[in-house]
Amino acid sequence: MHGRWRVGLALAMALAVAACGREQTSGAGATGPIRVGHFASLTGDTATFGRSTDNGIRMKIEEVNARGGVLGRPLELVTEDDRSITEEARTTAQKLVQRDEVVALLGEVASSRSLAAAPEAQRARIPMISPASTNPRVTQVGDYVFRACFIDPFQGAVMAKFARETIGAKRVAILFDFKQDYSVGLADFFRKTFQSMGGEIVADERYTSGDIEFRAQLTKIRGTRPDAIFVPGYYTEAGLIAKQARELGITVPLLGGDGWDSTRTLEIGGSAVEGDFFSNHYAADSDSALVREFVEKYRAKYGEVPDAMAVLGYDAAGILVDALARAGTTDGPKLRDAIAATKDYPGVSGTISMDPQRNARKDAVVIEIKDGGFHYKQTVPAF
Numbered sequence: 001m002h003g004r005w006r007v008g009l010a011l012a013m014a015l016a017v018a019a020c021g022r023e024q025t026s027g028a029g030a031t032g033p034i035r036v037g038h039f040a041s042l043t044g045d046t047a048t049f050g051r052s053t054d055n056g057i058r059m060k061i062e063e064v065n066a067r068g069g070v071l072g073r074p075l076e077l078v079t080e081d082d083r084s085i086t087e088e089a090r091t092t093a094q095k096l097v098q099r100d101e102v103v104a105l106l107g108e109v110a111s112s113r114s115l116a117a118a119p120e121a122q123r124a125r126i127p128m129i130s131p132a133s134t135n136p137r138v139t140q141v142g143d144y145v146f147r148a149c150f151i152d153p154f155q156g157a158v159m160a161k162f163a164r165e166t167i168g169a170k171r172v173a174i175l176f177d178f179k180q181d182y183s184v185g186l187a188d189f190f191r192k193t194f195q196s197m198g199g200e201i202v203a204d205e206r207y208t209s210g211d212i213e214f215r216a217q218l219t220k221i222r223g224t225r226p227d228a229i230f231v232p233g234y235y236t237e238a239g240l241i242a243k244q245a246r247e248l249g250i251t252v253p254l255l256g257g258d259g260w261d262s263t264r265t266l267e268i269g270g271s272a273v274e275g276d277f278f279s280n281h282y283a284a285d286s287d288s289a290l291v292r293e294f295v296e297k298y299r300a301k302y303g304e305v306p307d308a309m310a311v312l313g314y315d316a317a318g319i320l321v322d323a324l325a326r327a328g329t330t331d332g333p334k335l336r337d338a339i340a341a342t343k344d345y346p347g348v349s350g351t352i353s354m355d356p357q358r359n360a361r362k363d364a365v366v367i368e369i370k371d372g373g374f375h376y377k378q379t380v381p382a383f
Helices: 011-024 047-066 086-099 111-124 152-166 181-196 215-223 235-247 263-273 289-302 308-327 332-340
Strands: 005-007 034-040 075-081 104-106 128-130 145-147 171-177 200-207 228-230 254-256 277-280 345-347 350-354 364-370 373-380
Touching: 034 047, 034 086, 034 308, 047 075, 047 289, 047 308, 075 086, 086 104, 086 111, 104 111, 104 308, 111 128, 111 145, 111 181, 128 308, 152 181, 152 228, 152 254, 152 277, 152 364, 152 373, 171 181, 171 215, 181 200, 200 215, 215 235, 235 254, 235 263, 263 364, 277 373, 289 308, 308 332, 308 345
Parallel strands: 034 075, 034 104, 104 128, 128 145, 171 200, 171 228, 228 254, 254 277
Antiparallel strands: 005 075, 277 364, 345 350, 364 373
């Protein structure tokens, strides 16, 4: 799975691409496919995220090509595997921009990897849309960098309000991954909001991505007698933390962010994650017609229920296609302006508008883990 995956090209089209080169990508007389780059964690610690995102992007591009493409041309997706490594994200973005001459970048899911790659898009003056990087600093890299998701100040506040108001927690412990910008940011915003609502943070422990032993931190947390534990990390560690917490006799609910949205959370955590909650971009069991249609199509194509990363990949590609049609060109600055002007785009993850900081303004949902699956709990409107 390392290397490039391509969709939407017949052999004849591939030959045309090789012959035409860069002249095909922009301008009034442009011909051939429009190349779109995707850099993702197809292997490594967060491989389920990268593969799901790529599936969602591919599905959107195949649908667009089946309708005749955009600007009278088919889309071609070029995906590079960054292996879940931050430094690799920058290298893969460089390859897509310089070697493949893509007109836009989609990626990454992890905020640390988006932060590493974003300067390459900004330098080349081509738009980059992160499907799921929630750290606020991602779009602060430059005016060519966008996201299709909400940001951590909102997500952190959502879970703080949920902890305080819905489950009535007064005392919460935090256990976060201090090597991940995503986890650090989410912990910060949860902490500030929860304290502003009169709640008390009784423990503030940390771990590092790749750790498998958390009993020392959990033993300290157990001694503070919290009402809940906020674990704003990724699914690999979250499942292990839940198991070890239960083994130590900790029975209070664990709370997380969208980094928990993977079937691996259920596989690793098993019964230990029952009764836990996390914020997310969509719920697969929503009664929304758009969600139901997407879930059915995705399941038919890939044989599984889509996670939020698949949905956000699909929406990020949709935002790009919509902007291409409105821009009428693949020219970088004009395409950037069209993405910035996105308003009320009907995404599967919700109605999406870009705010002045190039962040998607949209609602969040809280998911409850019960009966071995993910279930919609409540919606928290954008604020």
